[in-house]
Amino acid sequence: MTEFSFWDILRNLLLAARWTVLLSLVSFIGGGIVGAALLFLRIGGRRWMRLLSRGYIQLFQGTPLLMQLFLAFFGLGLFGIDVPAWLAACVALILWTAAFLAEIWRGCVESVAKGQWEASASLGMGYLQQMRYVILPQALKVAVPPTVGFSVQVVKGTALTSIIGFVELSKAGSIVTNATFQPFTVYGLVALIYFALCWPLSKSSQLLERKLNVAHRNH
Amino acid sequence: MTYHFDFGWLIDSLPVLLKGIRITVQLILIGAVFGVALGIACAWVRALGPKWLRPVVATYVELIRNTPFLIQLFFIFFGLPSLGIRMTELTAANLAMIVNLGAYSCEIIRAGIQATPRGQFEAGASLAMTPFQAFWHVVLVPALQRIWPALSSQIVIVMLGSAVVSQIAAEDLTFAANFIQSRNFRAFETYIVSTLIYLALAILLRQLLAGLGWMLFPRKASR
Amino acid sequence: MSLIAITEVKKRFGDNEVLKGISIDIAPGEVVAIIGKSGSGKSTLLRCINGLETIDEGSIVVAGAQFLPDETHLKALRLKVGMIFQQFNLFPHLTAGGNVMLSQMVVKKTPKKDAEAVARKMLDRVGLAHKFDALPDELSGGQQQRVAIARALAMQPIALLCDEITSALDPELVAEVLAVVKELAAEGMTLVMVTHEMRFARDVCSRVVFMHQGRVHEIGAPEDVFANPRTPELRQFLGVQ
Numbered sequence: 001m002t003e004f005s006f007w008d009i010l011r012n013l014l015l016a017a018r019w020t021v022l023l024s025l026v027s028f029i030g031g032g033i034v035g036a037a038l039l040f041l042r043i044g045g046r047r048w049m050r051l052l053s054r055g056y057i058q059l060f061q062g063t064p065l066l067m068q069l070f071l072a073f074f075g076l077g078l079f080g081i082d083v084p085a086w087l088a089a090c091v092a093l094i095l096w097t098a099a100f101l102a103e104i105w106r107g108c109v110e111s112v113a114k115g116q117w118e119a120s121a122s123l124g125m126g127y128l129q130q131m132r133y134v135i136l137p138q139a140l141k142v143a144v145p146p147t148v149g150f151s152v153q154v155v156k157g158t159a160l161t162s163i164i165g166f167v168e169l170s171k172a173g174s175i176v177t178n179a180t181f182q183p184f185t186v187y188g189l190v191a192l193i194y195f196a197l198c199w200p201l202s203k204s205s206q207l208l209e210r211k212l213n214v215a216h217r218n219h
Numbered sequence: 220m221t222y223h224f225d226f227g228w229l230i231d232s233l234p235v236l237l238k239g240i241r242i243t244v245q246l247i248l249i250g251a252v253f254g255v256a257l258g259i260a261c262a263w264v265r266a267l268g269p270k271w272l273r274p275v276v277a278t279y280v281e282l283i284r285n286t287p288f289l290i291q292l293f294f295i296f297f298g299l300p301s302l303g304i305r306m307t308e309l310t311a312a313n314l315a316m317i318v319n320l321g322a323y324s325c326e327i328i329r330a331g332i333q334a335t336p337r338g339q340f341e342a343g344a345s346l347a348m349t350p351f352q353a354f355w356h357v358v359l360v361p362a363l364q365r366i367w368p369a370l371s372s373q374i375v376i377v378m379l380g381s382a383v384v385s386q387i388a389a390e391d392l393t394f395a396a397n398f399i400q401s402r403n404f405r406a407f408e409t410y411i412v413s414t415l416i417y418l419a420l421a422i423l424l425r426q427l428l429a430g431l432g433w434m435l436f437p438r439k440a441s442r
Numbered sequence: 443m444s445l446i447a448i449t450e451v452k453k454r455f456g457d458n459e460v461l462k463g464i465s466i467d468i469a470p471g472e473v474v475a476i477i478g479k480s481g482s483g484k485s486t487l488l489r490c491i492n493g494l495e496t497i498d499e500g501s502i503v504v505a506g507a508q509f510l511p512d513e514t515h516l517k518a519l520r521l522k523v524g525m526i527f528q529q530f531n532l533f534p535h536l537t538a539g540g541n542v543m544l545s546q547m548v549v550k551k552t553p554k555k556d557a558e559a560v561a562r563k564m565l566d567r568v569g570l571a572h573k574f575d576a577l578p579d580e581l582s583g584g585q586q587q588r589v590a591i592a593r594a595l596a597m598q599p600i601a602l603l604c605d606e607i608t609s610a611l612d613p614e615l616v617a618e619v620l621a622v623v624k625e626l627a628a629e630g631m632t633l634v635m636v637t638h639e640m641r642f643a644r645d646v647c648s649r650v651v652f653m654h655q656g657r658v659h660e661i662g663a664p665e666d667v668f669a670n671p672r673t674p675e676l677r678q679f680l681g682v683q
Contacts, residue, residue, distance in 0.1 A: 062375075062421040064382035066393060067414040074406040118494055119531035119590075123545035123597060124520040126513065133548055137535045152285065159287035163386060170289055183297035191286045191294060198285035 004180045010189060016172030017193050023168060024155045024197075026090055031097025031154070038102035043109060044127065053102070060099035066160050068092045073164045089161035097154055104150060108143040109135060145212060149205035152198045159194070169193060228403040229412065232395075239395025240416060242309070246391060247378040247424065249313050254320025254377070255370070259359065261325035266332045267354070276325070283322035289383050291315050296387045312384035312391070320377045327369050331362030364436040371428035375421050382417070392416060443506070445470045445601060445632050446491060446523075451500035453486055460486045462656035463500070470600075473633045475643035475664075478653035479679060484636040487653070488603050491634065492523045505600060521549070524594030528606040530586045532578040538565060538589045539574040542596045550597070557596075564592035568622050584615030591622055601632035608639060640680075644668055652676050 041053035060068065072095075073088035112135050120134045162171035173190040177183045264276045283291065295318075296311035306314070335358050343353035363370070385393035392413055400409035444467035453461040460483045468474055476484045489495040491502060493509065493516045502509045509519055533541050542561035546552040552560070565571050568588040578586055587607055594602060604623065608616040620642050627633055627646050637643060643650055643664060650667040652660040654675045660667055671677045 059418070062379075062418045063414050064379040064393070064417055066382040066385075067410060067417060070396075070410045071407070071414065074410060078407055113531075115527060115529050115531035116533065118525075119527060119533070120545070121494065121516075122492055122520055122525040122527075123593070124517050124549040125545060126517065129548050133544055134533055138533075141535070156287040159289045160383065162289070163383075170287065170293075173290070173293070177297065182301070183293070184299070184301040187290060187294040187298045191282070191290050194286045194290060195282065199281065202281075202285055 004176075004182075006185070009176055009180060009182070009186055012176055013169060013172055013186075013189055013193060016167060017169045017197070019166070019168040020155065020158050020194075021197070023086075023089060023093065023158045023161065023166070024151070027093035027097050027158070028151055028154050030090070030094035031101055034094060034098035035101030035105065038098055039105050039109070042102060042106055044131075057099045057103055060096055061103070065092070065096055065157055066163060068096055069160055069164050085161065085164050085166040088164055089158070089166045093154065093157060093161070096157065097150075100150055100153070101147065104146045105139070105143055108139040108146070111142055112138045142212065145205050145209035148201060148208060152201045152205070155194070155198050155201070224408055225405055226408055226412070228399065228405060228409075232399045232403070235395045235399055236392070236413075236416070239390060239392035239413075240420070242390050242394075243378070243381060243392040243420065246309075246312055246316060246381050246384065246389075247374070250316035250320055250377060250381070251374050253317045255324050255328075255374075257317060257321030258324025258328050261321060262328035262332055263354070265325065265329050267358075280322045280325050283319055284326070288315065288319055288380050289386065291319060292383060292387060308384070308387050308389040311387060312381070312389040315384070316377060316381060319380075320374065323373050323377070324370055327366050327373060328362060330369075331366035332358055334365055335362060360436070364432075367428075367432040367436065371425060371432070374428060375424050378424055379417060379421060392420075444468055445472075445505060446634070447501075447503040448487075448491070449501050449503075451487070451490060451497050451502065453483075453490060453495060453497050460656055461490070461497075464653075464656075464658055465500075466651060466658065466661070468601075468632065468634060470632055471630045472649060473627045473647045474635070474649045474651060475647040476634065476636045476651045476653060477638070477640070477643065477679070478659075481655075482653040483656045484653050485605055488525075488605050488634065488636050492525050492603055493519055494525075517549075521597060522599055523601045523603060524597055524599035525603045525605065526587070526590050526594055526607045528610050530578075530583070530590045530610070532586055532589055532593075534578050537575050537577055538570065538581065538592075541578070541589055542593045545593070546596055560596050561592070564596045565589070567595065568592045569618070582615060583611045584618045587611065587619045588622055591619075591626075595626075601634065602626070604633060604635040604637070606636050606638065608637070640668070652679065654679075 038053050038056065041049040042057070043050070069088060069092045072092040073083055073085065076083040076088060076091070116134055116138065117130060120130045125133070158168055159170040161168060162174065165171070167175075169190055173186050177186045180186065261276045261280065264272050265280075292311065292315040295315050296306070296308065299306075339357050339361070340353070343357040348356070381391060382393040384391050385397060388394065396409050396413035400406040403409065446466075446468040448464055448466045448468075451461055451464045452459065462483075464483075464487055466474075476487065478484050486495055490497050491504075493511065496511050504519060504522055507515075507518065509515060532538075533544065536544060539558065539561050542564055543554070543557040546557040546560060547554060562571060562574060565574055568591055570585060570588055570592070573581060573585060573589070578589070581589065590607075591602075607623075608619055611619065616639070620639065623633065623635070623642075624646050635643075635647070645664075647664055649661065650664050651658055652667060652675075654673075659673055660671065660676050667676070668680065671680055
């Protein structure tokens with residue numbers, strides 16, 4: 001049996017962490033795009049659009065991410081496509097992220113004072129103009145801290161993709177543990193690497209929120 | 220190529236599913252009660268407790284909130300035994316959920332405590348309450364009422380996250396689903412059914428917590 | 443011919459009938475004050491005139507055009523009738539100049555340079571030319587409200603609706619806003635003002651409407667309404683003032 005040094009373990013984990021980062025970025029950006037579309041369905045337009053998006057959001061927020069991953073993995077296979085783990089992981093994470101971001105952003109839009117809608121309406125602006133020039137600029141500012149905060153959840157969510165076989169940091173942790181029989185060290189290091197990825201995002205979110213609240217108080 | 224859905228296996232697999240549901244429900248009940256208790260204790264330390272203890276709690280909270288639940292679970296179940304601490308799957312699952320919810324609810328409850336209007340502390344003091352009474356009536360109960368929706372949401376999130384304990388062979392609903400689909404080769408239908416069960420559990424849990432909130436806090440919190 | 447003709451307007455919120463049949467005709471150049479207790483329906487009536495609230499019965503005709511609650515009519519209406527709000531409702535992410543320019547460019551498709559020229563002129567008219575580049579949170583309440591007036595004026599409305607525009611201001615800032623309104627009145631702008639400023643109503647307005655529980659209770663020239671209140675409700679209201 002070969003001896004594994006601490007650095008062997010760490011190196012393997014860090015190499016796998018690249019996939020965690022990549023998957024997180026793809027999910028977050030993809031989820032953002034789908035989430036923005038969901039947001040417009042959710043707050044504007046016709047009743048069926050609002051109901052549809054509301055149903056989507058409640059479905060994805062009310063079921064385990066793990067189940068969504070399983071369904072993506074086995075479900076896409078129904079159409080005859082041989083689904084690699086990375087594809088199922090991306091699809092599931094993008095759809096999941098979209099639901100949460102849409103809700104966060106809806107809260108931000110609704111936090112813009114009603115008077116802003118009334119003032120812009122009184123000046124003759126239509127819905128799209130109100131959103132584009134008055135409401136969204138204000139909502140976007142408020143949306144930054146919780147959106148950054150949610151990116152932490154996305155990074156942590158990628159850990160579940162190990163269960164459908166995608167080889168990212170957590171899967172590497174299991175593989176290395178099985179090879180070295182040092183679960184305490186290995187999972188300890190895995191935790192620390194996740195911490196190194198997530199903590200800066202968490203802290204930024206907190207700092208941005210504090211800065212935003214200070215700006216508000218000067219009114 | 221058309222796919223023929225088949226749900227015939229449901230009848231035979233019912234006992235396994237029911238056991239899985241039972242374990243999942245047990246996990247969240249125990250997790251919620253002890254997790255929130257832990258959260259209250261930690262929130263007290265961070266907001267009002269001894270200064271030397273605060274960095275300890277802060278480290279715990281930040282570690283839990285910035286690492287995946289899966290890894291916390293693996294660390295407890297696979298990692299601790301190498302220090303001599305062994306436990307069953309269910310114990311590890313319960314412990315992981317309590318530790319996880321404890322950290323999140325600490326932050327939620329702490330926000331509620333810190334939103335206590337300044338005058339409340341002074342009112343409590345001037346009414347000659349003991350420190351414990353003051354904390355309970357003046358600070359904690361209004362704080363819990365303030366943050367009840369956020370806390371309920373977090374409990375539901377943890378319940379949905381408990382699906383992961385199947386990975387250490389704790390026999391929850393996901394474990395049951397995995398077991399069933401490995402024998403009936405109907406993975407998609409099996410996971411659809413279990414997803415719908417989770418959705419029902421989430422809705423029920425939300426209603427239960429909302430009802431609990433109405434019972435515990437009948438009056439609206441004053442600002 | 444009246445500029446704004448309100449006929450038998452009724453409005454309910456759920457079970458609560460807030461406007462129980464209002465009929466008022468406002469001639470061009472008139473300055474009408476609407477007074478009354480809170481809950482009498484004053485603000486609701488105002489908001490019905492520019493379509494922020496829909497009416498359940500009756501009709502509102504502005505400059506000869508019947509008002510119907512669809513997108514095109516709403517927009518046409520709001521281009522004719524501007525509104526100033528109690529809470530100012532300036533756009534916080536734009537400067538004073540930006541606030542005044544925005545709807546000109548977006549709604550009337552005025553090119554930026556022209557919009558800017560109009561904005562400077564309007565801000566100068568309300569005495570705030572030097573604050574063109576200031577953000578709303580750098581301005582006092584009175585200054586913000588004056589920017590709001592400039593913003594509405596930039597759309598060249600034929601009438602202005604003022605919804606308790608000085609109620610949210612510290613007392614010492616009320617005068618500067620009322621001075622601007624007085625000038626507008628002198629220049630012939632049609633104004634409909636919900637106000638608590640009785641002295642201003644007496645000095646500047648051509649007619650006063652006293653509303654009580656959703657109806658027009660008394661209506662007439664300020665001298666008549668204030669000096670000779672005919673109904674007990676108005677007497678009580680004025681006594682309280």
